[in-house]
Amino acid sequence: MVSSKKQPKPLTISISKEAVTHVRSFASEAGKPDAHIRVSVKGGGCSGLTYSLDLVDEPMPDDKIINEHGMSIFVDKKSYVFLAGTQLEYSGGLNGKGFVFNNPNAKTSCGCGTSFSV
Amino acid sequence: MSLQKTISEIKNYSLKEYIALSESAGIIDFPTYGILKFFGSDSLDLLNRLSTNNLEDLQVNQGIQTVITSNKGKILDVLQIFRTENHLIAFTSLNNESKVMEHIEFFTFSEDVEVKKVTENKCMYKISGPKSQVLLGKLFTKLPSFISPFTVLEASINNNNFKIIRTDFMKQPAFVIMGNITSKKILDDSFTKTAESFDFQFVKPETIEAFRVSSGIPEFGKELTDKYNPLEGNLINSISFNKGCYVGQEVIARLDTYKKVQNTLCLIEFKSSEISKALPSNLYIEGKPFGVLTSLSKNPSNGSYYGLAYISKKSTDLFTLKNFQAELSSKETIQVSYIKPADPV
Secondary structure, eight states, X not given: OOOOOOOOOOOOOXXXXXXXXXXXXXXXHTTOTTOEEEEEEEEOSTTSEEEEEEEESSOOTTOEEEEXXXXXXXXXXXXXXXXXXXXXXXXXXXXXXXXXXXXXXXXEEOTTSSEEEO | OOHHHHHHHHTTOOHHHHHXXXXXXXXXXXXXXXXXXXXXXXXXXXXXXXXXXXXXTOOTTBEEEEEEEOTTSOEEEXXXXXXXXXXXXXXXXXXXXXXXXXXXXXXXXXXOOEEEEOGGGEEEEEEESTTHHHXXXXXXXXXXXXXXXXXXXXXXXXXXXXXXXXXXXXXXXXXXXXXXXGGHHHHHHHHHHHTTTSOOEEOOHHHHHHHHHHTTOOOBTTTBSTTSOTTTTTOGGGOOSSSOOOTTHHHHHHHHHTTOOOEEEEEEEESOOOOOOOSSEEEEETTEEEEEEEEEEEOTTTOOEEEEEEEEGGGGGGGXXXXXXXXXXXXXXXXXXXXXXXXXX
């Protein structure tokens, strides 16, 4: 008998094409057109944990490295625990919020959406 | 804690000690704080992100009181943080330093922060009372004539170095003297020598408790617990409302803005003396709950019993009543002289 149960997708961090386009745009403005991004979590923010995005050239030792749409995303191991499964997207337009973290681990978020709790 | 035990303890008070605290200077030589040291360039920034007060502008040799809160805005501990040239010193509540360390380590990701528990390596004395700085001047030479609250100074006795920190923890002038544990005897000897020319008292925990309760000062583990937020705990002076985000900020700002604080920390004076209920105990009037009694002690200077209690927002009309009867969870009745909001710490 063949099982119809789907295998769960491996938990990783993904980035949308639109988000990559905007990262490239910010990187060019910053004079670092070939930069990659570091995605991390910091303690603080109303809900306890805050997302952080930085343009960087190189990974740190022990970083997880995810490559998607020609962009490398570097994540330290402790942050990865809280970010696994997150989709980094970009919300533009008049009501847009900029970069948005769709994090399945987040149980609650603060009003501005930049911090979360697990 | 059983209230029966509290009653027997508070009958053991010393009037002389109480008067020293309120009129001269009382010495506290038993442990009252946990002590942590923070090393690393991100320590202040991390603590600023995890607590209620604004630590960003803290200068070397200055201190500040701040509250570590949960993401629901509840009290996890009240810290006094002092900046020195090379590190930060944090006084936690007694025996709570490991929990504070765990909390901080959970929120430490890539920051340059190292936390060490140093409680056992330090000796600490506290001096509290209106004449505490006069006493300090007799113990140490070359001190300035006035020391501002939350200032850190270095002083020495026979080449043994101590930190002197003004904390005013009892709503009156108060200082912490802290040195290495190996210097304790030097300080003991200095107190003995000073006793010949200055009338101070070493005070017992029961006397401190009586002074604390009758002064309306909340204590961690009794009034300040994770059931209450800093606004309820009278810690508004330890909250910055314009510093930006910290853990619990959104909840605390909303409670303040929309006047949604549910409980008021109050001082209660009782006429009753025979109470056997364990604390905390709910308080009732005619069967309807109106608050929670969290501390009880006897003021040795006037013989009255004082308690600290959280009174619910809908029962604040009790503040206008005098001499009424209330009940505890045990159905025991108590004669209340008055209830009034305690002053902020």
